[in-house]
Amino acid sequence: MRLYADSSKCSGCNACRVACSLNLFGESNPKKAALVIEPHFPAEGVYKVRVCTQCGYCAAVCPTEAIVKNDRGAWYVNFAECNLCEACVPECPEDVMFLRAEMANTAWECDLCGDCVAVCGTNALWIAE
Amino acid sequence: MLNGYGGQILRVNLTEGKISKEPTPPELARDFIGGRGFGAYFLFKEVPKGADPLGAQNKLIISSGPFSGMLVPGGGKCDWTTKSPLTGGYASASLGGHFTAEMKYAGLDSIILEGISPKPVYLFIEDDKIELRDAADLWGKGAIQVEKQFKDKLGEEYQVAVIGPGGEKLVSYASINHDYGRQAGRGGVGTVMGVKKVKAIVIRGTRSVPVADKEAYRQAGMALYKACKEAEFLPEWTRYGTTVVTSWCDEVGALPTRNFSAGSFEGGKTLYGPVMRETIVITDKGCFGCPSPCGKYSRSKKYNLEVEGPEYETIGMMGSNLGISDIEAVAKLNLLCDDLGIDTISAGSAIGWAMECYEKGIFTQKDTDGLDLKFGNVEAAFSLVEKIANKEGLGALLSEGVKKASKKIGQGSEKFAIHVKGMEQSAYATHNATAMLISYMTSDVGAHHNRAWAITYDLQVGRDKVVPEKVARVIWLQNFRPMFDVLGGCRLQWVELGIDRDLYVPAIEAITGIRRTWEDLEKTGERIWNLTRLFWARENEDFGREWDMPAPRFYEEPPTTGVTKGQITKLEDVNKLLDMYYEQRGWTSEGMPTSAKLEQLGMAELVA
Numbered sequence: 001m002r003l004y005a006d007s008s009k010c011s012g013c014n015a016c017r018v019a020c021s022l023n024l025f026g027e028s029n030p031k032k033a034a035l036v037i038e039p040h041f042p043a044e045g046v047y048k049v050r051v052c053t054q055c056g057y058c059a060a061v062c063p064t065e066a067i068v069k070n071d072r073g074a075w076y077v078n079f080a081e082c083n084l085c086e087a088c089v090p091e092c093p094e095d096v097m098f099l100r101a102e103m104a105n106t107a108w109e110c111d112l113c114g115d116c117v118a119v120c121g122t123n124a125l126w127i128a129e
Numbered sequence: 130m131l132n133g134y135g136g137q138i139l140r141v142n143l144t145e146g147k148i149s150k151e152p153t154p155p156e157l158a159r160d161f162i163g164g165r166g167f168g169a170y171f172l173f174k175e176v177p178k179g180a181d182p183l184g185a186q187n188k189l190i191i192s193s194g195p196f197s198g199m200l201v202p203g204g205g206k207c208d209w210t211t212k213s214p215l216t217g218g219y220a221s222a223s224l225g226g227h228f229t230a231e232m233k234y235a236g237l238d239s240i241i242l243e244g245i246s247p248k249p250v251y252l253f254i255e256d257d258k259i260e261l262r263d264a265a266d267l268w269g270k271g272a273i274q275v276e277k278q279f280k281d282k283l284g285e286e287y288q289v290a291v292i293g294p295g296g297e298k299l300v301s302y303a304s305i306n307h308d309y310g311r312q313a314g315r316g317g318v319g320t321v322m323g324v325k326k327v328k329a330i331v332i333r334g335t336r337s338v339p340v341a342d343k344e345a346y347r348q349a350g351m352a353l354y355k356a357c358k359e360a361e362f363l364p365e366w367t368r369y370g371t372t373v374v375t376s377w378c379d380e381v382g383a384l385p386t387r388n389f390s391a392g393s394f395e396g397g398k399t400l401y402g403p404v405m406r407e408t409i410v411i412t413d414k415g416c417f418g419c420p421s422p423c424g425k426y427s428r429s430k431k432y433n434l435e436v437e438g439p440e441y442e443t444i445g446m447m448g449s450n451l452g453i454s455d456i457e458a459v460a461k462l463n464l465l466c467d468d469l470g471i472d473t474i475s476a477g478s479a480i481g482w483a484m485e486c487y488e489k490g491i492f493t494q495k496d497t498d499g500l501d502l503k504f505g506n507v508e509a510a511f512s513l514v515e516k517i518a519n520k521e522g523l524g525a526l527l528s529e530g531v532k533k534a535s536k537k538i539g540q541g542s543e544k545f546a547i548h549v550k551g552m553e554q555s556a557y558a559t560h561n562a563t564a565m566l567i568s569y570m571t572s573d574v575g576a577h578h579n580r581a582w583a584i585t586y587d588l589q590v591g592r593d594k595v596v597p598e599k600v601a602r603v604i605w606l607q608n609f610r611p612m613f614d615v616l617g618g619c620r621l622q623w624v625e626l627g628i629d630r631d632l633y634v635p636a637i638e639a640i641t642g643i644r645r646t647w648e649d650l651e652k653t654g655e656r657i658w659n660l661t662r663l664f665w666a667r668e669n670e671d672f673g674r675e676w677d678m679p680a681p682r683f684y685e686e687p688p689t690t691g692v693t694k695g696q697i698t699k700l701e702d703v704n705k706l707l708d709m710y711y712e713q714r715g716w717t718s719e720g721m722p723t724s725a726k727l728e729q730l731g732m733a734e735l736v737a
Binding site for chain 2: 008013018021025026029030032039041044045046047103115118121
């Protein structure tokens with residue numbers, strides 16, 4: 001299972017990213033979300049969404065084995081084990097592996113909680129095989 | 130720590146270049162909640178009586194609310210309050226987009242701009258790093274270009290609110306632009322930013338907002354989103370946004386046509402929502418946290434441009450109201466106004482009034498700088514928008530708004546200057562829609578629709594009926610709907626999707642820790658309504674009943690075309706509506722809150 005996005009349906013509202021940060025950190029802070037909305041305005045006038053594909057490349061390079069699978073079958077970062085080495089970040093083909101030390105003492109990524117899908121009013125996001 | 134709030138009020142003294150912060154007073158949060166409530170409070174308490182709207186004593190108060198930046202549908206609303214240079218009274222404009230969320234994340238509930246900067250500046254806010262920076266190289270540039278420049282330089286996490294040349298040149302209805310197409314549009318909030326020489330506010334915050342009960346907050350937020358997603362009207366609303374009403378207004382005679390001389394437009398069909406969607410819309414564009422995005426981003430091949438919109442008000446005011454039936458021309462007018470930084474509603478009304486003056490021979494081509502200002506002349510409308518923003522020729526007169534312009538010109542033109550209290554009426558023709566008429570007459574900023582959009586109620590109970598129920602409905606809407614602006618959220622999930630408003634109650638409690646029912650909230654709404662009424666009276670010596678009168682067109686001149694042909698509200702019914710309104714509000718026959726009313730609302734001390 002993984003998260004999918006149809007960028008053409010995204011309206012850039014960021015509800016998904018608030019829900020995401022609430023799930024991951026218990027905070028309302030879209031800058032601590034695990035998916036990205038890139039606005040392209042005033043031209044070409046579209047949003048581009050990037051999400052985790054569960055490829056696992058991040059886990060393969062993690063020296064502390066902080067990136068493990070949860071019971072939904074998704075890779076996630078065990079915050080307690082992350083040593084902020086950043087090895088995982090450049091490995092991510094979608095650029096959705098995050099480490100922003102000024103905001104959190106850990107790396108983070110999508111754990112497939114599904115809350116983003118639940119709040120998206122335009123059905124731009126879904127979870128499937 | 131104040132749950133649900135940024136926790137700080139930021140004061141920027143532009144005269145001295147001094148920046149200071151103070152904690153948001155808990156009793157202010159308790160009594161006025163946030164957003165528009167904070168704006169009204171600071172305006173009433175801090176702007177001295179008789180302050181010149183364009184002077185150093187006026188303030189521009191920018192406020193988020195408890196819903197802003199949170200997991201609440203539509204938590205992207207920001208209130209901009211000032212003493213209006215257009216009307217001389219209370220102005221409060223609501224800005225969508227993503228600005229208000231960054232205010233909260235930067236820990237700010239209100240930003241208060243005071244004084245006048247000696248030179249053009251922009252306000253830069255990044256959490257605790259707050260600076261006034263030189264804006265000499267930005268002055269004179271269009272709003273879209275300036276926003277793009279900041280985003281290119283700083284990145285997409287920064288939000289920008291910016292004025293265009295119209296604000297710099299002090300057009301009385303200058304707007305503040307954000308997110309390439311969202312505006313704090315009405316009442317001249319951009320004019321006040323312009324006179325203070327603040328070109329832009331750039332903001333980014335990284336903090337999280339504290340909440341009273343995290344799990345209850347998450348559940349309440351998710352329940353609200355679920356209700357929105359299950360709403361039957363969601364797909365149609367999202368497809369067309371506010372343009373769902375264009376065809377309806379045309380069919381019921383509410384579509385302003387040729388300066389409100391009629392309510393149906395023979396060229397209206399090519400302006401309808403489905404035509405626009407098929408021909409120019411490329412993307413749905415949502416404000417922060419919105420599951421039902423009404424923003425439509427469009428591309429016009431004919432004019433080679435991209436623009437957010439046009440939304441219904443702009444279609445009404447710059448399309449049918451100018452006799453223009455080409456949606457792509459309306460899109461261009463929309464973009465011109467946004468980039469130049471002027472309100473499309475007031476500009477559309479001013480141009481419509483000028484076109485009528487021209488067709489009646491009050492203006493000749495000598496007065497119009499050679500423009501053939503007939504209704505429907507698209508090129509003349511383009512040209513006039515630029516002249517207004519730059520205050521050139523006829524544009525200088527029109528930049529003052531139709532009340533002042535018609536007073537100067539006279540010759541009966543006051544009768545078709547479509548405004549209340551100096552604010553141009555937005556896009557609902559009210560020849561025969563008495564609830565909407567009294568709504569416009571008594572709106573707290575002048576003739577604006579968003580406080581009480583009562584026109585559907587007219588159709589429901591009989592449009593020409595002058596009955597207490599209509600007035601009661603308008604008062605209820607005026608107390609209730611602005612509470613979304615107070616909370617920092619959007620009303621449209623309730624208005625358009627019809628979600629149960631009680632679903633907001635647990636969200637408010639979980640976020641702020643204070644339980645407020647809608648009955649409590651409406652009481653707060655009523656207090657704010659009375660406070661702003663007192664502000665009007667304090668600032669205008671002759672304020673009273675006359676100020677609530679609509680444009681004579683709506684009681685003297687029945688339309689000669691369209692579905693409301695021959696229909697009109699009688700002057701005696703206009704007065705009857707006002708009498709009923711004042712009585713139900715607990716006001717005097719001159720429209721002033723009585724001391725008993727103020728006592729009942731617990732406001733006597735506040736306004737003493």
